[in-house]
Amino acid sequence: MSTAAAARRDVPDAAVARLPGYLRALTALAAAGTASVSSEELAAGAGVSSAMLRKDLSHLGSYGVRGVGYDVEHLASEIAAALGLTQDWPVAIVGMGNLGRALAAYRGFAERGFRVIALLDHDERIVGEEVAGCPVRPMSALPELVHEQGLAIGVIATPPDGAQVACDLLVEAGVRSVLNFASVVLTVPDDVTVRRVDLSTELQILAFHGHRSAVAEAVAR
Amino acid sequence: MSTAAAARRDVPDAAVARLPGYLRALTALAAAGTASVSSEELAAGAGVSSAMLRKDLSHLGSYGVRGVGYDVEHLASEIAAALGLTQDWPVAIVGMGNLGRALAAYRGFAERGFRVIALLDHDERIVGEEVAGCPVRPMSALPELVHEQGLAIGVIATPPDGAQVACDLLVEAGVRSVLNFASVVLTVPDDVTVRRVDLSTELQILAFHGHRSAVAEAVAR
DNA sequence: TGATGTGAAAATTTTCACAGCG
DNA sequence: CGCTGTGAAAATTTTCACATCA
Numbered sequence A, B: 001m002s003t004a005a006a007a008r009r010d011v012p013d014a015a016v017a018r019l020p021g022y023l024r025a026l027t028a029l030a031a032a033g034t035a036s037v038s039s040e041e042l043a044a045g046a047g048v049s050s051a052m053l054r055k056d057l058s059h060l061g062s063y064g065v066r067g068v069g070y071d072v073e074h075l076a077s078e079i080a081a082a083l084g085l086t087q088d089w090p091v092a093i094v095g096m097g098n099l100g101r102a103l104a105a106y107r108g109f110a111e112r113g114f115r116v117i118a119l120l121d122h123d124e125r126i127v128g129e130e131v132a133g134c135p136v137r138p139m140s141a142l143p144e145l146v147h148e149q150g151l152a153i154g155v156i157a158t159p160p161d162g163a164q165v166a167c168d169l170l171v172e173a174g175v176r177s178v179l180n181f182a183s184v185v186l187t188v189p190d191d192v193t194v195r196r197v198d199l200s201t202e203l204q205i206l207a208f209h210g211h212r213s214a215v216a217e218a219v220a221r
Numbered sequence C: 001t002g003a004t005g006t007g008a009a010a011a012t013t014t015t016c017a018c019a020g021c022g
Numbered sequence D: 001c002g003c004t005g006t007g008a009a010a011a012t013t014t015t016c017a018c019a020t021c022a
Helices: A003-008 A013-031 A039-046 A050-058 A072-083 A098-105 A139-149 A160-173 A199-220 B003-008 B013-031 B039-046 B050-058 B072-083 B098-105 B139-149 B160-173 B199-220
Strands: A069-071 A091-094 A116-120 A134-137 A153-156 A177-180 A193-196 B069-071 B091-094 B116-120 B134-137 B153-156 B177-180 B193-196
Touching: A013 A039, A013 A050, A013 A072, A013 B199, A039 A050, A039 A069, A069 A072, A072 B199, A091 A098, A091 A139, A091 A160, A098 A116, A098 B098, A116 A139, A139 A160, A153 A160, A153 B199, A160 A177, A177 B199, A193 B199, A199 B013, A199 B072, A199 B153, A199 B177, A199 B193, B013 B039, B013 B050, B013 B072, B039 B050, B039 B069, B069 B072, B091 B098, B091 B139, B091 B160, B098 B116, B116 B139, B139 B160, B153 B160, B160 B177
Parallel strands: A091 A116, A091 A153, A116 A134, A153 A177, A177 A193, B091 B116, B091 B153, B116 B134, B153 B177, B177 B193
Antiparallel strands: none
């Protein structure tokens, strides 16, 4: 077993969630031609404290040089390896409404090997239509996509009431990672990972903070 | 000071982040005609444990009835009040690229009083264009939007290299809450709250989990 | 009786501070 | 010398388990 594979087992969730941020900061440094970086500088670029950065990286291995810092390219490739980004991750987007079409047109997926291999919809009237240069396929295409094209990640962009059904079909076909844009909690087996992205939730959290500081100001006056 | 305002001061961040989920579950229950709910049922709807739900709610006040449960409508209005959703929150979207246009067309904002009052872009060639029935305005409109229309939340949908400039203009105009879709860490004063939504980060976290379980399987074999 | 609300315990996450090494 | 890597401490979050009260 490689060092990376051995270490990967016990990386705390909180640290995993920050690895993509470190990778992005490193990519920016590499693009700017920087070869070496200190934990202080890298942490600033990722918006965390230097102690936290060092602790997070210590879970992956010991890739720095004391008194010097980290080699930008090397650390980037180690983090990419820890995240599993050396392989590619075929993605399917389910639900060709407003949001699904926007995601299909969005270029964010292409970065880092997330290849959109299919657009799906449950509605027969939409199936066959072209979205962002791709034909919309029926949900029944899922098993084939998993077995023949290695589909690994499902993105759910359906309305809330169709999300659980869409998720069940993904899971049944063998997909083990789901990114859920619908405002519902999905029920899945233990071996399936779901992450939710919800605009409405984020705005409400911002409202809380905005409201709280308004109250604090009123009290201070 | 009201009970809600008094209690709001010390709600842990982790609990605040879950309040929108409880509110959504309660709204669904109310729509289904359910008048009363136990912590067990509500927690299931929000995807958390019942103990966590009760602990979270205890930070807002004591709104349940022992031996019975919670009144759906009443609890929903208490949570809405704690989140500051009794007032409305004018929103501006900055950056009319692919993502900005999708957000402008997205109806998710309209829920819960997040009213999109302006679409902005820094590019003069785009200013004046109509997107989703709204004229695109220049960044110079910001001070007026804040002072005359109470603009409170800025949504940044610009490319990464324009995000900090856009953020600075929002903050300078008086906006204190920012939702950032760009893949960069924004630097802001202490009294400004920023939340980041990043597709690429979420996909990379999913890749980590997918990769890890693949490794676990290989070891087990 | 039965589900809430809550102290106390456990687990997790973050910060501190410095030993250790290039 | 300077910066990493890391034990130990502090802070935060989650779970447990039961006293409490309608």
